[in-house]
Amino acid sequence: MLKWIKRLLIGLLGIIVLMVGGGYWFLQSTLPKVSGEAHFKGLLAPVTISRETNGVVHIRAENETDMFYAQGLIHAQDRLWQMEFQRRIGAGRLSEILGNKAIEQDKFLKTWGFYRAAEQAYTALNAESKAVIDAYVAGINGYLESDPPLPIEFKLLGVKPAKWTPADVLVWSKMMSFNLAGNRRAELRRYGLLAKGLAEERIAELMPLYPKIATPIDSTTPLIHPTTSDYHLMEALWQADAFTPPMTEASNNWVLSGQRTVSGKALLANDPHLQMSNPSLWYLVHLSAPTYDAIGASLPGLPCIVIGHNQAIAWGVTNVEADVEDVYVLEETEDKQGYVYQNEVVPYNTRTETIKVKGEADQTFIVKESRYGVVITELVADAPKTKPLALRWTGHDPDDTTFSAYYAINKAKNWTEFNAAMRYYIAPSQNFIYADTAGNIGHIVSGRLPIRKAGHSGLYPVLGNGDWDWQGFIPFEELPRRYNPPEGYIITANHNISPENYPYTISLEWGGEPYRYERIKQLIDAKEKHDLSSMRAIQLDQLSLLYTDFRPYLQNLPIISPTAQAALQRLLAWKGEMSPTSPEATLFIAWYMAFSHLPQTETGESWFFYPRYLLNALKSGDSACAQQKRTCLEIAGDVFETVVKQWSTDIPKWGLVHQAMFNHPILTHTPLAPLFDRQVDFGGERFTVNVGWVNPETLKTTHVPSYRQLIDFSQLDNSAYIHPMGQSGNVMSSHFDDLLALWQKGEYLTMQTKGYTEANKLILKP
Structure with a gap:
């Protein structure tokens, strides 16, 4: 009780600061309309938006176009500032609102070209997928055109949201994909240790590979010995990479067939572990139309359900930890305008990027690109004279059709259709587990996975002269997959999922240690039959x-x-x-x-x-x-x-x-932080099933289960889910943090598509 009184007093202090600094506008409502009727251009027919007492939203439409329009609209109602902030990060446009303190971050993000990659990805989609995104964008813009009340952050920063485009939708998925492809960090760490004078054998001791994987020291590997200057460059690149959320090798999913459950029906669990955010990364929603009916976790700024179930199948995801990145060392020409590739000089492709800075003149800089990708050493100002490095990453491939995969998954009715959806999937590589109403279970490794030449381990940077280019990708038909295994269950927890005697190398490092996989397996094997209660106990387990x-x-x-x-x-x-x-x-x-x-x-x-x-x-x-x-x-x-x-x-x-920290991305270091920031006591550590990543300096945690899901096919509407914080990103909403205490205690919301208590109903009309 004293903790909540203290929070209330601190919050009141923050409100006083707001009122003194901003005047009467703070008293104006910033909350959206959630009841009654509202008219919007672009709708074809009425849409019903119902909200449960916990803020979970149900959208019922007469067609998919209106359904996705409404999803864009309700995402904007509850998470408009979050969506604005995310698209600005992806486009490298924070300096426009934050001033010169964001210049280096914008330079990093513009150099990588995430927004350009998002534009290319939209072009690569089929017409059906483009129509989904277009409808979603129309819903966001329809809401903006209604002159809605804006969250406090817009008023504090003097920002008015501009119209949305398809690239705004896809850019955040590019950012998440980049963060989940972390091999570059390990390569740069090894390269930096070489630069410090450590031998390869010593580095192998310091950075041992995953259990049962021998260090592949191969005399044909072209190990490059960098200079001391390269070490300082690696440090600078590590600092620059901190502008994106750090990767965590921590997510769990598992699925049990009817032979291992009390009900005789399948059970599926998933809890992706990602960096905490305020508001939550996820948004719970039920989408319903005559040709579409799915419920689960969505990402504000993106249409569809990312993790959840429809009326026939359920799915969950974990990061594969596939090695889909390689750092290449370029032999640059003396004039620094090109590099040597296959014994010929190839000029860099260059582009000029402009950073608009609030209150200051624009800043421009040149980005160099090679056939491998962006020259990442250009990210470091006044870099020492070393050989430039470039990064090859599957997520930058212009034909990225991953969004089409998610749309097809949402509508899949069986294992065949689920597999067909995966053909579209490019990045980030994920372990998809599957269950259906017929009792089948399955697992498929998704994504574009490179094939390397013998001698190229992917552990160290290699010469970018054409000798060590990728040899193609693992054929889709040969990606690891399992369907109805005899043991009656499947687990993935970022561990080595390569089948025995698999002819391809997916990764040599995987998710650190197999502790979470081993503990989940222990708990599943400890009981002959499981139910929703025992699945919950596994998901919340914190034995180290x-x-x-x-x-x-x-x-x-x-x-x-x-x-x-x-x-x-x-x-x-x-x-x-x-x-x-x-x-x-x-x-x-x-x-x-x-x-x-x-x-x-x-x-x-x-x-x-x-x-x-x-x-x-x-x-x-x-x-x-x-x-x-x-x-x-x-x-x-x-x-x-x-x-x-x-x-x-x-x-x-x-x-x-070891408190879980939910800090506002901008206001956490201001006098307003107590009004927005939240922290709660939390258990676990990096390798417990219920993970609680530990900051080595503070012992606090910023990486936890960002979403928990338990699917019960014996009664789908008895399934459960939860995410921390709340459904709304508006600090004035009762749904800003009303789920946090439930999440902390390991409680769940019921995943209902019918029979729920309706707190508000909004009818959208053309």
Whole structure:
């Protein structure tokens, strides 16, 4: 109660600040009309928009064109500022509203050309898919033309939203695709370590590959040894890449056939783990027309359902972790106007980009592009004289028809149609799991996956001279897929999904460690038959297999002080449950994060991403320990003593230090932050099923289950879903954060298409 009183008082302070700074306009309503009737040009027939008491929206239309028009309209009603902010990010147009502090971010985003890629993707779509996007855009613009009340952010920044275009719709999907294709970061990290003077063998120790994958050291691999200047360049590129949300290798989905369920019908679960946002990344909606009926999670700014079910099938997604990016080192000409490719000089393609800056003159710069893609070293101002790097990425292919895949999935009625939809899918590569009313279950790896020459592992940058170009893509018919496996279930959790003896290499790194996959499998195998309740328990599980792996070494730590000895015994008696109420969880993660600094002298950073390196060091020793003339266990023991000393005997509960942060993207560092920002106690860690990614510096989390879904084919309207925050992005709405407490406690909303309590009804008429 005291926490909520404090929040109320702080919120009132924020309102006072607004009123003093902005005058009477704050008192004006910023909430959209949600009841009665409203007339909009472009509609063919009336559309009913019903809202449940929790803000979930149901759209019922007489045709698909009106249905998607209405989806665009209701997305704009509830998430207009979020949509505006997202399209500005994708187009590199934040400086227009934020001034010169956003110039470097805009340069990064314009250099990559996400908006140009979105324009090309729209051109590549078939007529049916274009019609869906056009109807959705018409709905957004119809709402804007009605002179609606604008969210507070527009008024604070003096921004008036312009008309939407199809590229505005597709650009955010390009951004998400880029963030989910993170191999470039690992390549640049290895390249930077080479530049620091580390040997390839040492890098293989520091960055061990996924379990059961041997390091492919091949004498034919053209390993390029960069200079010290390249290391500083890699650091700068890493900082530039921070302008996009960091990738997390954490999403779960699994599906059980009737042979493994109490009801005899299929069950499907999915929880994608992405960076938290305020408002939520997702928007819950039910779309219904005579030829279309689907419910689930949509993305504001995009039509259709991304994750959910229709009346015949259900689906869920996780990131494949496929290696769909390669960094190429170019042999540039002396005049820096071209590069050598297949023994010939090829001039760069160049384009001039302009950044409009609020209150200042426009800024222009030149972007260089090679046959591999953008020259990414141009992102770094005053870059040292090094060989330029370019990035090849499937998401930049101009024939990206991924949106058509989602539209076809939404309407698929069986496994055959579901597979046919996947032919359109390009990027980001996702594990799609499937279930249907007939009891069938399945899994297919989607996306355009490159084939590399022998000797090209994809782990390091290679020469961009034509010798190491991709050899095509894995044929669609040969992408991994499973249908009704004999064990009666399928799990994907960013782990290695390559079939045994698979002739192609999808990735060598995958999602860090297979802990989440292993824990889900343990829990499924623990019961012969499952129901919605046990599926929920699996989805909310926070037992740490990371702790399980480190516990034997913790048992042997050479501890001296009585206080640390007592803390260690307490930790060893713990079962590894990363509950928000657990002090032991705090102690373990604080020790792990501190110990992960072990190779910092070599790497320049904490090494918490690579637990297998730390485990190997404790098991077999490591040169980082030998340099200190101590064993790794001795160093780990000293680290434990230091961690315990900072708290003495008063170790805080995990939820108090590991809070989930939902911060406003612009206002979080202003006096208005208390009005918008939210944070709640949360459990878990990077490798628990109910994930809670840990910031190594603050111990807080910004990566959690962004959406939870449980589909029950024994009674589809008994299925469940939830996302954090609320349906509205308007801080004045009662639905701004009304789902946050439910999500935090592991509760769900019922996924109803009928029989729900209707709080508001709005009739749209032509």
